[in-house]
Amino acid sequence: MEIEKPYLLFLGDAPDQLAAKTALGIVDWRRDWCVGQLRFEGCKADTGLPDLGIEEARARGAKTLIIGVANAGGVLPDHWTATIVAAIAAGMDVASGLHVRLGSIPEIAAAAAAHGRRLFDVRHSAERFATGKGTKRPGKRLLTVGTDCSVGKKYTALALERAMTARGYAADFRATGQTGVFISGRGVSVDAVVADFISGAAEWLTPANDPHHWDIVEGQGSLFHPSFAGVTLGLLHGAQPDAFVVCHEPTRTHMRGVAHPLPSIREVIDLTVACGRLTNPDIGCVGIAINTERLDEDAARRVIAETAQAEGLPATDPVRFGVEAIVDRLAAEFGPP
Amino acid sequence: MEIEKPYLLFLGDAPDQLAAKTALGIVDWRRDWCVGQLRFEGCKADTGLPDLGIEEARARGAKTLIIGVANAGGVLPDHWTATIVAAIAAGMDVASGLHVRLGSIPEIAAAAAAHGRRLFDVRHSAERFATGKGTKRPGKRLLTVGTDCSVGKKYTALALERAMTARGYAADFRATGQTGVFISGRGVSVDAVVADFISGAAEWLTPANDPHHWDIVEGQGSLFHPSFAGVTLGLLHGAQPDAFVVCHEPTRTHMRGVAHPLPSIREVIDLTVACGRLTNPDIGCVGIAINTERLDEDAARRVIAETAQAEGLPATDPVRFGVEAIVDRLAAEFGPP
Numbered sequence: 001m002e003i004e005k006p007y008l009l010f011l012g013d014a015p016d017q018l019a020a021k022t023a024l025g026i027v028d029w030r031r032d033w034c035v036g037q038l039r040f041e042g043c044k045a046d047t048g049l050p051d052l053g054i055e056e057a058r059a060r061g062a063k064t065l066i067i068g069v070a071n072a073g074g075v076l077p078d079h080w081t082a083t084i085v086a087a088i089a090a091g092m093d094v095a096s097g098l099h100v101r102l103g104s105i106p107e108i109a110a111a112a113a114a115h116g117r118r119l120f121d122v123r124h125s126a127e128r129f130a131t132g133k134g135t136k137r138p139g140k141r142l143l144t145v146g147t148d149c150s151v152g153k154k155y156t157a158l159a160l161e162r163a164m165t166a167r168g169y170a171a172d173f174r175a176t177g178q179t180g181v182f183i184s185g186r187g188v189s190v191d192a193v194v195a196d197f198i199s200g201a202a203e204w205l206t207p208a209n210d211p212h213h214w215d216i217v218e219g220q221g222s223l224f225h226p227s228f229a230g231v232t233l234g235l236l237h238g239a240q241p242d243a244f245v246v247c248h249e250p251t252r253t254h255m256r257g258v259a260h261p262l263p264s265i266r267e268v269i270d271l272t273v274a275c276g277r278l279t280n281p282d283i284g285c286v287g288i289a290i291n292t293e294r295l296d297e298d299a300a301r302r303v304i305a306e307t308a309q310a311e312g313l314p315a316t317d318p319v320r321f322g323v324e325a326i327v328d329r330l331a332a333e334f335g336p337p
Numbered sequence: 338m339e340i341e342k343p344y345l346l347f348l349g350d351a352p353d354q355l356a357a358k359t360a361l362g363i364v365d366w367r368r369d370w371c372v373g374q375l376r377f378e379g380c381k382a383d384t385g386l387p388d389l390g391i392e393e394a395r396a397r398g399a400k401t402l403i404i405g406v407a408n409a410g411g412v413l414p415d416h417w418t419a420t421i422v423a424a425i426a427a428g429m430d431v432a433s434g435l436h437v438r439l440g441s442i443p444e445i446a447a448a449a450a451a452h453g454r455r456l457f458d459v460r461h462s463a464e465r466f467a468t469g470k471g472t473k474r475p476g477k478r479l480l481t482v483g484t485d486c487s488v489g490k491k492y493t494a495l496a497l498e499r500a501m502t503a504r505g506y507a508a509d510f511r512a513t514g515q516t517g518v519f520i521s522g523r524g525v526s527v528d529a530v531v532a533d534f535i536s537g538a539a540e541w542l543t544p545a546n547d548p549h550h551w552d553i554v555e556g557q558g559s560l561f562h563p564s565f566a567g568v569t570l571g572l573l574h575g576a577q578p579d580a581f582v583v584c585h586e587p588t589r590t591h592m593r594g595v596a597h598p599l600p601s602i603r604e605v606i607d608l609t610v611a612c613g614r615l616t617n618p619d620i621g622c623v624g625i626a627i628n629t630e631r632l633d634e635d636a637a638r639r640v641i642a643e644t645a646q647a648e649g650l651p652a653t654d655p656v657r658f659g660v661e662a663i664v665d666r667l668a669a670e671f672g673p674p
Binding site: 275 | 472535537561567569570571611
């Protein structure tokens with residue numbers, strides 16, 4: 001299942017930029033896959049792309065309408081249906097990151113059947129996974145892990161893919177969440193698979209490859225997050241990474257959504273190695289990505305330098321300072337492209 | 338959702354005893370909940386219960402027909418449908434551990450609707466779970482963990498419930514797999530929930546309780562099993578056990594279904610404590626349950642004595658020698674009932 005490009009981004013009547021986070025993420029990383037945005041009257045989000053109607057977007061080559069907007073409860077408001085049906089009738093596939101399945105809405109299901117178009121519900125993989133086997137596969141893999149949720153694991157993985165590709169590495173971002181799936185055109189929301197198949201889904205996502213090829217796998221959750229650690233562990237076992245990068249947000253006072261304190265970076269490194277060894281005995285940490293969004297530049301440079309010193313590893317903020325330091329470490333440890 | 342007792346156990350045309358493992362497990366632990374078994378001509382399994390037809394079973398009070406038999410692919414053979422429909426028409430609920438949902442078979446769905454009976458698919462919880470919160474709840478909890486799958490975690494938990502209840506403890510077995518759900522009349526197959534909700538399902542299963550009450554939670558998988566460790570970790574975090582028992586099969590040469598070697602008991606204790614601390618800082622191991630089925634009695638006694646000595650913990654084979662040694666340790670550590 002690969003979502004066809006280019007995309008028309010549907011923002012509907014998103015009340016603010018945050019509601020259009022998925023669409024904004026796509027534009028950040030795949031600007032050239034997007035022909036424009038489709039907004040209703042009163043929409044308060046803006047990706048900066050040209051506003052287009054269905055017919056205009058088709059004329060510019062749009063193949064898939066992306067429902068790139070979050071909505072309370074993950075439902076699809078009734079007044080969006082007509083636009084989605086019109087896109088299907090005009091010859092476009094539709095991909096949604098909402099919880100509700102597109103095919104569960106009779107008008108949409110009927111239109112897709114009538115016009116032979118595909119519906120992608122990226123939160124619900126249509127793939128049937130096997131249980132994970134844990135057998136070592138050829139190819140190299142890097143996984144981003146975190147001290148918490150929402151600390152920059154997807155961004156760091158995408159930045160590494162871009163920087164490694166620029167240096168001549170064969171590297172592919174492997175998406176494990178809905179925004180990532182839109183950004184890569186494929187992938188699986190691992191938190192939405194049945195629990196028995198977490199590591200199996202990760203094995204499917206990162207199959208055997210050329211020995212010099214790198215899968216850069218988007219991490220999920222944290223081994224120290226009491227809500228989601230099972231997903232994190234299954235993903236770690238299935239991805240069997242050779243290398244991992246710890247992502248961290250230094251100003252956070254507790255784990256997202258729960259009362260727990262954040263683990264230290266060292267605790268995350270140690271537990272990731274202790275658990276990851278099961279499917280890759282050579283697993284090792286190659287760097288630390290620090291999200292310094294809430295710090296001024298002096299404070300950011302200070303916390304990065306202190307962390308690098310304390311852990312004996314390259315540290316950086318991928319957004320502010322790039323990821324070259326981490327790629328240098330990868331090159332030193334695993335060789336040139 | 339509580340499955341109503343007593344049960345009529347449906348064995349269909351099970352080709353051997355192994356295919357009726359679920360029914361046999363129910364009879365082992367809840368003999369007095371079962372009025373009889375229903376078998377087709379040629380059935381090669383036998384629970385030892387009286388053979389009854391639908392009407393006879395109803396006359397003896399049967400409230401639920403249990404599909405206690407495994408079938409290749411988890412499907413329901415067409416020639417079983419008429420019997421299931423007849424049970425519903427006679428006023429019984431139906432509970433199934435098959436992969437296929439009872440309600441997906443039109444004749445069964447129609448019969449249930451017409452007669453107002455309930456269909457339980459214990460592999461697919463109808464419950465909507467929240468994500469786990471990791472907040473400490475009152476009440477005490479014990480979890481069985483394993484060096485591998487299928488090493489006696491369910492049996493050990495049931496034996497502990499029985500022995501603790503006999504000593505006057507308030508103790509409830511909490512089922513996390515399909516056979517366990519039939520045995521307790523409630524529970525959740527945690528390996529079948531959506532990955533995001535593993536720890537949330539475990540929290541739902543073991544809610545706040547009287548401070549002296551013990552939930553004895555059936556473990557799943559192993560933190561060292563590359564297929565299922567995510568389930569194991571989510572269950573550990575959600576159950577937040579005060580105490581755990583490591584279950585082990587000493588003759589096994591590799592992990593079930595994969596090529597990996599078994600971890601040592603010590604490795605399982607250490608990683609369970611390292612991870613379990615997240616939601617219960619006081620977690621500790623209170624014993625080791627060794628499945629000595631494949632050893633003669635001398636060898637069994639020897640491996641148990643050696644293990645107890647090496648780990649400084651009570652060790653036993655729950656089937657052969659009971660679990661009193663472990664309950665003694667619990668009493669010493671957590672006090673009398």
